[in-house]
Amino acid sequence: MKLVHKDIDKHGTGHVVLVPEEAEDMWHAYNLVMVGDTVKSTTIRKVQTESSTGSTTSSKVRTMLTIAVEAIDFDTQACVLRVKGRNIEENQYVKMGAYHTLDLELNRKFTLHKAEWDSVALERIDQACDPTQNADLGAVVMQEGLAYICLITSSMTLVRAKIDTIIPRKRKGQCSQHDKAMTRFYDQVMQGVLRHINFDVVKCILVASPGFVKDQFYDFMFQEALKSENRVLLDNKPKFLLTHSSSGFKHSLKEVLQDPSVTARLSDTKAASEVKALQDFYAMMQTDPQRAFYGSEAITSCICCECFERL
Numbered sequence: 001m002k003l004v005h006k007d008i009d010k011h012g013t014g015h016v017v018l019v020p021e022e023a024e025d026m027w028h029a030y031n032l033v034m035v036g037d038t039v040k041s042t043t044i045r046k047v048q049t050e051s052s053t054g055s056t057t058s059s060k061v062r063t064m065l066t067i068a069v070e071a072i073d074f075d076t077q078a079c080v081l082r083v084k085g086r087n088i089e090e091n092q093y094v095k096m097g098a099y100h101t102l103d104l105e106l107n108r109k110f111t112l113h114k115a116e117w118d119s120v121a122l123e124r125i126d127q128a129c130d131p132t133q134n135a136d137l138g139a140v141v142m143q144e145g146l147a148y149i150c151l152i153t154s155s156m157t158l159v160r161a162k163i164d165t166i167i168p169r170k171r172k173g174q175c176s177q178h179d180k181a182m183t184r185f186y187d188q189v190m191q192g193v194l195r196h197i198n199f200d201v202v203k204c205i206l207v208a209s210p211g212f213v214k215d216q217f218y219d220f221m222f223q224e225a226l227k228s229e230n231r232v233l234l235d236n237k238p239k240f241l242l243t244h245s246s247s248g249f250k251h252s253l254k255e256v257l258q259d260p261s262v263t264a265r266l267s268d269t270k271a272a273s274e275v276k277a278l279q280d281f282y283a284m285m286q287t288d289p290q291r292a293f294y295g296s297e298a299i300t301s302c303i304c305c306e307c308f309e310r311l
Contacts, residue, residue: 025128030072063092147185
């Protein structure tokens with residue numbers, strides 16, 4: 001998320017101008033926009049015009065609208081946040097008070113105004129605009145010729161780099177081409193780790209792969225670190241954790257994070273706490289469904305009655 005402008009006074013009233021840049025940013029926008037807020041963005045409006053002869057023609061025009069939010073819908077498949085409400089500013093094409101739905105999309109700037117910004121909303125903006133400062137868990141998921149370098153926060157997984165190279169097959173009596181390609185591949189992954197992982201923030205780096213790829217990469221990385229006296233890698237060697245995954249694709253992170261031996265090591269990271277909370281919720285749904293609730297109406301009722309154990 002890109003923060004273009006921020007103007008919030010000491011009483012908490014004001015607006016921010018944001019540009020969603022990644023799919024996860026739309027999730028942050030969905031959690032920021034609330035009923036009663038004001039949203040301003042460009043939109044397409046169908047306009048009918050009448051000529052002097054009485055005939056009418058319709059056309060679509062792009063215009064800037066400001067609406068008071070009354071309904072919010074998040075389309076996870078299209079990654080679009082639809083905000084419905086009444087127009088509250090004079091506009092050439094839309095009457096005051098007319099209903100319109102704004103589609104907030106990736107790379108489309110919008111202005112969000114709140115009568116009162118709370119600490120949770122402000123913290124979410126900081127987190128969305130600088131996710132690396134909140135990503136205390138790094139991960140490298142790899143297989144021969146393919147690697148994903150990820151940063152994991154409490155709410156999302158960010159792919160910071162993808163390394164995809166062609167590795168020649170081993171042939172009988174001829175392994176030199178394969179070995180050279182793997183060395184170049186390991187070096188590219190190592191450079192990616194140094195470039196994209198902030199060791200001052202990250203508490204642990206998972207290295208996961210099928211077979212022995214992770215072990216070979218780990219040995220290569222620290223042999224190179226010794227040769228070049230790379231203190232960043234050498235000082236942070238205890239943060240690396242080798243674990244098994246079924247493949248080198250990023251979806252394998254889900255099974256890695258659910259491994260009990262991994263969660264025990266990651267007990268002090270934000271991502272681990274979120275994974276455990278979700279597992280506890282699913283377990284409660286299976287064993288005692290009368291005590292597990294989800295959805296805004298059910299949660300609001302529980303809060304009003306002060307009858308919740310964990311939110």
